Amino acid sequence: MPKAKTFQDLILTLQNYWAKQGCLILQPYDNEMGAGTFHPATTLRALGPRPWNAAYVQPSRRPTDGRYGENPNRLQHYYQYQVILKPAPENVQELYLGSIREIGLDPMLHDIRFVEDDWESPTLGAAGLGWEVWCDGMEITQFTYFQQVGGIECDPVSAEITYGLERLAMYVQNVEFVYDLAFNEQFRYGEVFHQSEVEFSTYNFERADTEILFQHFKDAEKQCQALLGGNRKLALPAYDQCIKASHAFNMLQARGVISVTERAAYIGRVRALAQACCQAWLDSPQGAYTPRYG
């Protein structure tokens, strides 16, 4: 097996692999979000009876993880490769291992392990059981069977596979410093993203106007609630606002203006929005779509 030599090779390999498994290959969602799970293709599609198989790259923003471009593997903006399979196929672990072989990690040469790691997102009211997948002691994937999203039981259960792309690429390319990754044959990761990490770290920690952020949070919350009121509920636009509120909260955290006690209250407010959006989605045509089995 040839190894995926560059960062973009890795993405292309995964895209091709999961397309072959019958996944819709979607594109990143155009909202700032903390993880690929927030993409409506996962959060909302994990609910309701309709089967759904999708894969996509999602830029993930974690303002507090910014290190001004100085840490070897911490970034405030990084890429996740997200796969959602609903219902979870019986051979989903084998499918996953197939993807690992495809990118050039041979399980006969490496030590691949599924180590307990249950996943929970308090802001989404979501939880699942699963593992982090280890390759030679390195966590390369999060693997979760969704049990609940937006406080609603998932039936059928989806399997979610999330690869941290930079970390995986560092392993495959044998690189110790994320900025040294070959993005393609000409460019290193640092040439593409280092300046962005420095500037955004400064913005996240120092420059972002907290008054504006607080206002963003309130506006998004208000708009979300308005879209879910009345006779004509708009689940998808409302969910966009929920994502925006969540990101504003993450930014406020990075600016250090939310105390420990307030933190729980803010998480509760985002969760309330997420739950209402999930319920509205289930009442919508796609959310309620019931396939005829057999």
Next chain:
Amino acid sequence: MPELLLELFSEEIPARMQAGAARDLERLMVGALSDRGLLFEGIKAFSGPRRLTLAIAGLPAKQKDVREELKGPKVDAPAAAIEGFLKKTGLTREQLKVESTPKGDVYMALIEREGRETAAVLAEIIPEILAKLPWPKSMRWKPGVATRWVRPLHSILASFDGETVPFSFAGVSSGRHTRGHRFLSEGKIEVRRFEDYEAALKKAHVILDAEERAAIIFEGVKSAAFVHGLELIPDEGLLAEVSGLAEWPVVYVGSIEDQFMDVPPEILQSSMRTHQKYFALRDPKTGKMANKFALVANMIAQDGGKEIVAGNERVLRARLSDAKFFWDEDRKIKLADRVKALEGIVFHAKLGTQAERVARIEKLAGEIAGKIGADVAKAQRAAHLAKADLTTGMVGEFPELQGVMGRYYALHDKEDAAIADAIRDHYKPVGPSDEVPTDKVAIAVALADKLVSVIKFIDVDERPTGSGDPFALRRAILGVIRIILSNGLRLSFFGLTKIVLGAEKNSSIHRAATEIGVLDFTMDRLKVALKEKGTRHDLIDAVFSLGNEDDLVRLVARVEALQAFLKSDDGANLLAGYKRAANILKAEEKRDNRTYISEVDEKLLPDAADKALHAALAKAIGAIGPALDKEDFAGAMREMAALRGPVDGFFEAVKVNADDPKLRENRLHLLAGLRAALHRVADFSKIEG
């Protein structure tokens, strides 16, 4: 005789749950079999990363036939009662017999039940047991199936006497196949009997028995270490965990780069253990941690493990870079300058910030230091700094290094060595097997830290309940008890509680309730602690219920003296005499509606035995008090022992309930005197036996 082999093959089971699940499976099976009258010769449960297995040897092929006679209602009983009996026995009225008894004619039912085939019984009970297995956390996975398991279940092997036991559970039908190692074997394996099963798995690179895996790892790490002239730093918890992470454990050795070797060894070990589950090695001659570690893989790699070792070394390098970063960064800010940051950390909603907590600990530590002869200023300084390391990056990353890091940072800041040690040791004892601090400064801070938690949480009504102890108060007070007893510290619990509550503005009633609550809670734990040493809990009650004993060392000394006394002949007899006296008093006091209080009329003691007891009591009462005051508990017991003869003589010679009412009253007063004398030492009515 036939055997049962049952295997549940699933996706990876969390290591921490495996052993418990095997025990539960065995327990539930034993219960279900015995409920159905199925005896067996042996049972053993196994667990591992992907399977739970149960092997039962020597089961009968069939249940025994049952033949029993049941007695029913009388022939002339109400129709409903007879109907009920028919329903219970499953018979018709014609099938009942009538038998005459002295009370009249009654219906008798003869019940004959043929024993069922064991295989059929098993097919019924196994799915029930599996549904009952209590996983700490379980999940759904199959559309339309609500049954839960720890992770998706792939197959069930159930074979009785070589034949499949047919049933289905969680949408999986039982069969006779299993699978081997995820990567080192291929395809299904057919198995019918346990002896083939274990061997077939071994061939397929699966070690069934967790103990065997642990032994392979232990020996593997030991010999790998030996090759490098090193030895394993034993770690039972880690060994158990990694035994649950590999079906075919293979030990490899990796190296730690020199640049990390000046980081404190605890940090290296925590980094390796918590995140990576590596074993630390040390030089047997110097005892110093070595720059090598042992890792356990689940793989015999085709390249001899080169990639695996290189990969793990790289991961460790990244981890240790983080740790080294924290180590370097944290030392830039003095521990003393970190104390202020504790004001911004909420400890508990009702108890305020960590800073407020530290202020309380500091105050109490100073007071305790004064009482136990420790350096007060040092104890206060150590308490002041004790929680400052919670604000460091290192403790944020490795919470288990709290205290340990505080000590390193304190030494770096040139704090006194006793203060630095106390910062580390004030968390001790962490568990029942951990040692207690012995240095006086550390003792003062360790006691203060734990007591402040116990007292303050009880004060705001957050005491542990039967189901939960979220603030680990039981462990804290047990630590207090161990520190006090093993160091022989003379402290008043009421006094300590008062110090902690001193500045609070609560009502005096609330305050008194807290003081008593703390002491009661302590006594409950003391009983548990002493029970393990073989001390009788009723004797603790007997001494404690005299009231006002809030000095644990003295309390225990009294209890132990009492226990030794009661084991002696004199003690046992005196207790019997006491019980007799107390019983008589109880009955007569009830009848007379009054209490006897040993107002003995010395002129009304007609019998020599009366006089002897009276004289002995007067002597004992006079001597027991001073002995107790001097804490000469053995002496107090000797004084009590001297009462045995006169008490026995009294009961032999005289009739307490004399015909003369005056004499009766006087003798009851005498017995009340005995009760009062013994109650100086302990409330004998609380003593069992």
